[in-house]
Amino acid sequence: MIIVNEASQIELANLQTEQMFGYSRKELLHQSVDVLLPAGLRAAHRDHRAHAEAPVNRREMGVGMNVVGLRKDGTEFPVEVSLSQLEGVGERTVIASVRDITGRREAAFERAREMSELSHSNEALEQFAHIASHDLQEPLRMVASYTQLLAKRYRGRLDADADVFIDFAVDGTQRMKQLIQDLLLYSRAGKGTAPTHEFASEEALREALKNLGAAIEETGAVVTYDRLPVVNCVSSELAQVFQNLIGNAIHYHSESVPHVHVSALSKNWEWEFSISDNGIGIDPRYFERIFLIFQRLHGSADYKGTGIGLAICKRILQQQGGRIWVESELGHGSIFHFALPMR
């Protein structure tokens, strides 16, 4: 806090001012307030003061303006200044409370940097996915076709080892093909060309259940849900999130018949959906890992899949400004939560 008189002289400065600007109070006393301003701002500041009508009402100098402070050591830093008239003293004596907003600026820069990083990584991913779908597909097709042709023509005509080798090669190409397809799905997730709109989230859930019909029938799974809210996002993407989460809940079932329940509540301007199941559960140390692309906790012999479902959910929700997380205990089912911002 600094008190400045009509002649722009510093009448009083507090401890914070000393620390912020690096001067002792003695040094500042009766100095022109100019010492705290970079040379380039001094004229503008004088002009500003000369034209400011007295009485000075409380106003924020920092709002919408780049106000910069000058330290004793010559370094500059961003500040926000609010002014108020000091009553009962000189006519134009003002109290300036000066706040160092370096941290706030840095946070804003950090956010902007994160956003631009996200958009760069999206671009890089799209580029990679394009390469994967076209350029990698060609050699893969050659390897896959010719190992399959070998299998078709020469199975049982070489020796037993040869048959095993061919099978491994064929199996490898099939998994590679699935991975490429899944990578493409992932790169497209959340980049839907469909616009966001308001709709009953129950519609998206029903769509997901329709697509899961075969799995539900096969396992005898029971899926229930509460009243669900109207949300604002891309309906096909929400259906995809429901489908992947409920699909997992059914897929990773325990000995008992799968029970899945979907609920939603509003919390801090978000809709928080929860999908709980009575499946095999997840060890808490894997809570982060399961959302990464192609990360799997089980061998493909036990549970099929490439490990794309949760990564796609996370990507869709991220692109919508939402979040996804899990609560679980090994052997005691899981609850997947996701939050969508209300708009």
Next chain:
Amino acid sequence: MQTGHDSANPIQVLLVDDNPGDTRLTMEAFKDAKVHLTMHVAKDGIEATEFLMGEGAFVGSPRPDLILLDLNLPRKDGREVLAEIKANPSLKTIPVVILTTSAADVDIERSYMHHANCYISKPVDLEGFLTVVRSIDDFWLSVVKLPPGEAA
């Protein structure tokens, strides 16, 4: 008018593809074809044009009854070759089957705009590929009546 095709008078197929692996695979797949056919191969767009015009290394080449055309080719692109065939009065009646790795909407649309007779994306796995070749054999070489060849 039914054009008879037998071992003495086989169907002439021109395959335009730069990938020897694909070429061989297509030829292997056609080995089980129901009809007698002779497969000719052009490795790029220029060779395809030369074959069709009976120029260069292809003097005296037969007029194909069916063309299997890849789109991404060196020297001259398959899209250009297609446009040329369909703009040439003496060639435009030859059915052109686009057989390519591209599944891009823009390629599909443009191919049909240039009067491709059909568009097929090469399946990644062998069974899919064999099925595609079998359907070409079934449909284009057996079911469909092809226009009588001008030179044949």
